[in-house]
Amino acid sequence: MKQDELQSGLLGDVLTWSFRLLFALVALLMLAWGATGVSRVSPGNQAVVTRFGQIARVRGPGLLLTWPAPVEHVTLLPSGSRQVQFSPESLEQDRSQVRSEADSTTYGFDVSDDARQNTWFFMTGDGGLVHLKVMVFYQITDPAAWLIAADHIEPALRRAVIAAAVSTCASRDLDGILVARPERAGEASFVAKRESFRTDLVSLINSRLATNGGAGLGIRVARADVVASIPSGAKAAFDNVLSVSQQVERVVAQARTAAELRRQASVQSKENALDQARALAQETVNTAEAKSAFVRALGNQPGMSRQTVLNQLYRERAGSVLGLVDKVDVVPIHATSILYSVTSP
Template sequence: MKRLLIAIPVLLLLAYLLTGIAQVRPGERAVVRRFGQVVAQPGPGLWIGFPYGIDRVDRVPVNFVRQVKVGYDPDADELSVAPAGQLLTGDQNLVNISVAIDYSVGDGDAVVQYVLHKDLIEAALARVTESVLAEWVSSHSVDEVLLTGKVALRVRLPGQVQEQLQSYGLGIQVLSASVTWLTAPDEVKSYFERVMVAQAGIQTRVNEARQYAANLKRQAQADENDYLQQANAYTQGRTQLARADATAFSARLEQYRRLRSINPGILHSIWWSELGKLLLALKANGQVDLLDSKIGADGLDLMQFARPK
């Protein structure tokens, strides 16, 4: 009995001492605080320190992606006068908007900052996100917000929120943002949907007109290229033909000059030869005829060739 009474305190003491041993798993970083003061930041592995009450070990998964939702809740009480996430646009209209922010814990000293402020992180992140949302919505018309908000905010929010969080020293990194809800209030939702459908139709017609104009432009350019190729081909053909004619004429002229030096009357012979060929061709075509048969006793009467009126 006496041994049992001694063993129980010893076991309790050993169990208490074992609280100073912690296993840091892969993907985790630990922050060890001793009497509230950070004394170590061990990585994955076994950590042996002082027992609970002296040391406090906080293990933080640094590769884990966390998410906080900010803004309008469609399941909330609809009787609320000003529900969260209902913002005023630049042209004095209301929209209901909700976003989801994905973030993770940074590495190094960021883990310490996260541990020291982890109870405040989601509230601070939500307030900063609401501020960025309100600023963007108030600088755009309701049409721009409803038509482009999901894409524009997904690009804008991570950088803007991260920039404003730097001064807070929370040790988190904003990874991405997505718009989970973006509509007009229920009272006017149907009217805005009609407007959006009409604007989408207008944009479709504009896109079709631009595509048609682009097709016409491409066809005109193709026709222009064809005409230019045809013109270039015709020009080259005529140029080659003219050069061939000029070459042939030069060669023939040189031949005439050599023949004339041998026979000065050669050009007259050529002239009468060519003229005879021409007259025979004209006669064959009925364009010329001999007048001997037309001469009468009084000579050639030209009136017989006059056309009757």
């Protein structure tokens, strides 16, 4: 009897301690489970808390208390001040556009016969072709919207980058994107376009993200790094054009020099002809003045009349006429008749 009571007491003690141990283990498990709801959000991150799949709240850096899983789940995202790097080309299935070692001596990328492989080649406003290698840096402005559209963020961003690049390149000449022709590199209009190319590209990307079918993606592009190049083989063509341009400029310079020399010779010949004409005219004027000096002298004498001039001419001419005769008889002026006796010499 006593032995049965002893055994029953031992069994009771064992069960008691077993239950106590079980309760303690359950309590430890509960504490451990509850401790999973305590987390720390580090600086530079932000947390999105979802409760049974529904977004409950967004928290910044610091201590975060949540219901343990599976009640609530915490997703850590970069904070709005951090920039997330994304390369749109990383989504390409075929990376055949990457330049090979054999093509390392050329400038630019190869154009594929398959149009689908030419995604990152764009037409410029002047009909040129340029290849863009874009690296986008975006910020998460709306964590809840980002979490909802997480699987579609990068494809949508890639489409926005391509659409913005098409518009930006179409609004510029090739020299407004990169230095294709060195002779036009220093022109102020092209320099301004090259400097504003990345800014305009970022602005268009954000504009397209904001109008993404009315559904915000919760991101904003902060900046974009763009490496622009021309297709392989185009550099040789540009070099040929540059050489021809230099030859044309040289020929034009020679023609301008020859034209200037001819102009100077013509000016000199004209000046010589004018000098000769002036000298001949002056000589003619001097001769005329010399011939008319007597007449002008007579005209300048005071009291000179027509009869006086005639008498003067008569006296000058009469002497030469009378020098032809041998003898002259003079009679009074009032005689009724005048007898001239003229003997020839």
